[in-house]
Amino acid sequence: MSVPIRDDDLRSGRAISEAEWKRLRQESLTGLPAGLDPGNPDVLLPYQRRLLETTATNEVTILPKSRRTGVTWAAGADAVLSSAAARGAGGMDSLYIGYNLDMAREFIDVCGMWAKAFSQAASDVGEFLFDDVNEADPTDTRRIQAFRIAFASGFEIVALSSRPRSLRGKQGYVIVDEAAFHDDLEGLLKAAFALLIWGGKVLVISSHNGESNPFNKLCQQVWAGAKPYAIFQVDFDDALQDGLYHRVCLRTGETWSPEGEAAWRAKIIAIYGDGADEELFCIPSEGTGAWLLPAVIEACMRRDIPVLRWEMPANFAYKPEADREAMARTWCESIVGPHLSRLDPRSPSFFGQDFGRVSDLSVIWPVQIVASLYRETPFVVELRNIPFAQQKQILFWIVDHLPRFSGGALDAGGNGAAQAEYAAQKYGEHVIAQVKFSIEWYRENMPKLKETLEARGMALPADTYTLEDFKLIKMIDGIARVPRTRTTEKGEGAAEGKTKRRHGDAAIAGALAHFASLMPVVSYAYTPAYGITEPERYGRGLERTDGHAGRFVADLGIDPASGRSLW
Incomplete structure (x- = not known):
């Protein structure tokens, strides 16, 4: 030879x-x-x-x-x-x-x-x-x-x-x-x-x-x-998209056609049968097991991280707009506001949101990168049966109060597309990632989240339903993702057999928050070396009603309403 x-x-x-x-x-x-x-x-x-x-x-x-x-x-x-x-x-x-x-x-x-x-x-x-x-x-x-x-x-x-x-x-x-x-x-x-x-x-x-x-x-x-x-x-x-079948035709002397390529593809897949996923589509076999061991998830959980839940009856969506806005604002100020003290004003903040309106929850998961690149979770918000307008209101209220806000990632599929677009319009398309879930997204990003959790590099709330959501993620066709199966949680009416459905919502929100925390940080506002801390500003009632501008003047120690110095 x-x-x-x-x-x-x-x-x-x-x-x-x-x-x-x-x-x-x-x-x-x-x-x-x-x-x-x-x-x-x-x-x-x-x-x-x-x-x-x-x-x-x-x-x-x-x-x-x-x-x-x-x-x-x-x-x-x-x-x-x-x-x-x-x-x-x-x-x-x-x-x-x-x-x-x-x-x-x-x-x-x-x-x-x-x-x-x-x-x-x-x-x-x-x-x-x-x-x-x-x-x-x-x-x-x-x-x-x-x-x-x-x-x-x-x-x-x-x-x-x-x-x-x-x-x-x-x-x-x-x-x-x-x-x-x-x-x-x-x-x-x-x-x-x-x-x-x-x-x-x-x-x-x-x-x-x-x-x-x-x-x-x-x-x-x-x-x-x-x-x-x-x-x-x-x-x-x-390979087919890049011309593999064209090359096969060149070798065999056949004339290429779209119909011929489709028939050839089907024939090759049929030849491999049950092994086609692994042999042709890079999906390793034996891929139906748990993604993370429960012990790994529980090791990241802390009892001091609250899950703040708000649910309203179906007729709430048809209340007068002023009433809905007032109730949402009151809930934010009274329930979410006190937990803002957990946030470090010096550390960059991120968030992820998995959106749901009727069948599933909406989960907003803020996170801060603190010392040693640890991802601190101050709280998690779960919204059930909350109208679109109030979900937007609540998200913006939370983000406007996040110190050094640096990026967010939202579920942009289905009903979540509008919320993701509104957020990108308000905070910038380079600051907000509008994520349409795909096999490629899961393949690239879920291993990174797993690596962080196995290293105990991210805090999770010690919550039964959050644990179940993370346990729901399975290796499907070699890729970690949420299966179509939904789980149930018992509500206050459990005695009457009332149940509520979940679909790994908290786990997906956590994955989006982790994804956002890996995005390049975009600096867009002045942060002073000295001044009133975020909890102190909140305690003095200096709510940022004008978005970034309000944040800017508050950081300078100026009352946004009167323009007078706070010192």
Whole structure:
């Protein structure tokens, strides 16, 4: 098995210069390298180009993928460009690790094709043998078969054993293929990351192999921000959107059509059957369990955090507007107001709101980032059967009293869209996130919340229903989210069998508050180093009736009504 390289390439014995390396890499991203099919204007599909763009700027890249999308094929191009380059252009050895011999052969064949296409001087593909010594028993010496391509740059592409010790003494760009199927992925990655110390790179590619697999755990950690690696996902539909079926038609000689693509998609999904979610759509199996252990949730709970609940009968919505406004204002001042003393006037404030009108609750969850990045929850507000106008009134009253208000996130789906838009209009579209829940939102943000809760980095109220809401979140198709099932809570009329429905409302509001606290802080008002604290201002009756302007003059120690100094 050899790759035909032109004789003049072999005689030239040249390494790629930095300028030529940049040109070839750009050609691989945008055009057609010499030697490939001239009828194919873009040799790499968009997601394959994104792979090369990501590895070029990140030390570690994680890529969960669908089967047979050509990701490894693109990684071969990356390996050739890395190993054919001179040292001054960033060249290095490429070390490929699959879990069996056939994968190694296939990858070296792909790299040989790229080497020919890029017209680089490379040796014939050959086998070599080396001693793989068991360090625990030096007498146990195994002969491990591996493959390589040598370049005039002095660097090589080498296919290695999947044993962690195969990386000992090596340096370069490590490509771990189908990582979820390696026997000791954690040990392998530990050995691979050691190469980063001297300027190496690591690419981890895989389809999923169960929710509890180390590869899925690694993905969750990266999405949570616990690992400083780059990550992006390519599922079957992502690949189709970027032209995968067009490429299949080019290969098979068929004519592309939307109907043909739809039929082909359905056929492939039918072939995989029950395994399609995991094999094609990057959803690890065994994903129906609890998201967080109850002990983790309870460890974050504190008895001094109140849940402030307000519920009104259905006919309240048809009371005169002045009466409704007065009752809502009185409730805010008498019930919510005293708890504002829990807020630190020096710390930035955020909030999240999960909106509900009839079937579900509206939950407003304020949070402050205090010392050591701890997310302090001063109180939580739950509103049931409260009219739209009064929900808006209550939210604005609370936000106007939050010291150093820096951002909020609202459920912008369904009935919540209007409330989210009103908030963005009042406080700014860069300060308010209007969240439309999606699989991508849950995938990116729920691992971050879990990471915070497991580290006891956010306070939760010690409340039975809040606990049940957080327990309701399940791993569904590999993603933490609230299932369609609703729970019930017993109200004051429980003796008559009266129940009230919940749908994880408090947990979603808490997740939105956590999401808001990660948003970039936008500074929009003057905060004095000295002056009356928020509780003192509230105690003197200096309610901010004019929004930000009222806050500004109150912070300066000026009575908004009279304009006189308060000192």
